[in-house]
Amino acid sequence: MSAPKIVIIGTGLIGREHCALVQKHPHAILVGIADLSPSAKDYADKIDVAYYSDYQKLIEVTQPDGVIIALPNTLHVPAGLTCLEMGIPCLVEKPISDTIESARVLVEASETSNVPVLIGHHRRHSPDIREAKKLISEGAVGDLVAVNGMWLSDKPKNYFKAEWRKKSGGGPLLINLIHDIDCLRYIVGEIESVQAFSSNSVRGFEVEDTASITLRFMNGVLGSFLISDTIASPYTWEIASGQALYFPHQPGDCYFFGGKKGSLAVPSMNLWRHDQETEHWQHPLIQQQMPLDGSSTYNNQLEHFLNVISGEEKPVISARDGMLTLAATIAIDTAARENRTVTVKEIVPDH
Numbered sequence: 001m002s003a004p005k006i007v008i009i010g011t012g013l014i015g016r017e018h019c020a021l022v023q024k025h026p027h028a029i030l031v032g033i034a035d036l037s038p039s040a041k042d043y044a045d046k047i048d049v050a051y052y053s054d055y056q057k058l059i060e061v062t063q064p065d066g067v068i069i070a071l072p073n074t075l076h077v078p079a080g081l082t083c084l085e086m087g088i089p090c091l092v093e094k095p096i097s098d099t100i101e102s103a104r105v106l107v108e109a110s111e112t113s114n115v116p117v118l119i120g121h122h123r124r125h126s127p128d129i130r131e132a133k134k135l136i137s138e139g140a141v142g143d144l145v146a147v148n149g150m151w152l153s154d155k156p157k158n159y160f161k162a163e164w165r166k167k168s169g170g171g172p173l174l175i176n177l178i179h180d181i182d183c184l185r186y187i188v189g190e191i192e193s194v195q196a197f198s199s200n201s202v203r204g205f206e207v208e209d210t211a212s213i214t215l216r217f218m219n220g221v222l223g224s225f226l227i228s229d230t231i232a233s234p235y236t237w238e239i240a241s242g243q244a245l246y247f248p249h250q251p252g253d254c255y256f257f258g259g260k261k262g263s264l265a266v267p268s269m270n271l272w273r274h275d276q277e278t279e280h281w282q283h284p285l286i287q288q289q290m291p292l293d294g295s296s297t298y299n300n301q302l303e304h305f306l307n308v309i310s311g312e313e314k315p316v317i318s319a320r321d322g323m324l325t326l327a328a329t330i331a332i333d334t335a336a337r338e339n340r341t342v343t344v345k346e347i348v349p350d351h
Contacts, residue, residue: 003027004065004309009055009079011035011043014093015070017245019047021302022068028306034058056082064088066309073098077106080319084115091305093120095178096322098169100330100347103323110319116308118315119322121182125304126243126297128267131290132257133187135264140271140290142261147188147215147223149180149255152233160205171207172229173198173333179237180225181332182317182325183255190218190351191328193343198336202230213332241267243297264290324351 006022008015011033022030032050033040034057044051052058059067059082067090069079077097083090084106096119097103110117123129136144151172164170185191193216198208209230215223234240234250242249255266262273269290274283307313315321327347335342345351 003029004306005029005031005062006066006068007032007034007055007058007062007064008068008070009034009058010070010072010075010093011037011040012070013246015068016043017298018068018070018302019049021298023047025299025302025306028302031062031064032058055079059083059086059088066090066305068305069093074102077102080106080117081109084109084113084117087113087115089116089118089305089309091118091120091301091308092319092322094122094182094322095119095326095329096319097326100323100327103319103326107319107323116315117319117322118305118308119317119319119325120301121179121317121322121325122297122301123179123183123237123243124186124316125300126241126267127292127295127300128241128243128269129183129186131269131292132255132264132266135271135290136187136257136259139259140262141257141259141264141273144188144219144221144257144259146258147184147221147256148258149184149223149225150233150235151176151180151225151227151237151254152231152235153229153239154232155229160203166205166207168207169333171205171209172227173208173211173336174329176229177211177213177225177227177332178325178329180227180254181329183237184215184223184225185325185328186317187255187257188217188219188221188223190324191331191344192216192218193341194328194332194335195341196332196336197339202228208336211332211336213335237267243267245298324348327351 034052034055067083069092195214198211202209210228213225234252237254238244238247240252253265257264271288272285331342331347
């Protein structure tokens, strides 16, 4: 089989990273990009690929086997629908959309046409997240009881030059937390209901800067999560894992999974257990660091997308799966704003 032809729609920061990854891959060909930005044509010339401002024209001319969509959130669904209408599998950067209503349109189109959509929640392809999923599924910590997580970082002042980042919807709940919610859904299971408190006391913007969250999963597991973009710390997946593109690596942890037989810290992959099942809190614990394969989350994601294109694999996170991650995150935002318990079913009634 010849190397699949790929086009990329959107050449912002992550779009250009996708371009570089595809061009480096030995079994994929980047044939073109589409973007309205004035610099996009120069970028296309620099990397020697076709350029069109109109992504539909780009797809018609190049006839790609797969499309990567890295546009602003509100444009994900229209571009995705164009791909599905042409029968072309696509990788849509996360989140799937900015609303459940529009996300549902893409979900139904993918499921009706049987053309796959892979949502770009890249952490699912990271070796630490995959291994955590495997260990917990196989009972390494026994029956899972509780989970705790953190995303504590310090965004610079110039980050907020964009006015929309000061407004509702532009804060860490809907911009950053959605990554962590996807990881927790993937490892633990579906979220049933949430409670949350939020605060904007540090910067005083309309949008929140800090929030504490309580989660109840459908399997009975309870969880808590603390998020803030005003705290200097290494307690984020981006920094602790060493897998992110634009952050320094300072090894540590941001997720903690507790079960009846032990606990797992991620991404350090430290597993703590008693030597004997009859032992308890008055006995010492044994620490075991679980090995990882050293692979790259973004390379793994591209490799998976190529297998989705060929039909060898189904998307590890489909359009419907991506919609449920968005729904759980919206439920948390709603709970914080309205000071009440919110179920995911309230956000997606047919879930």
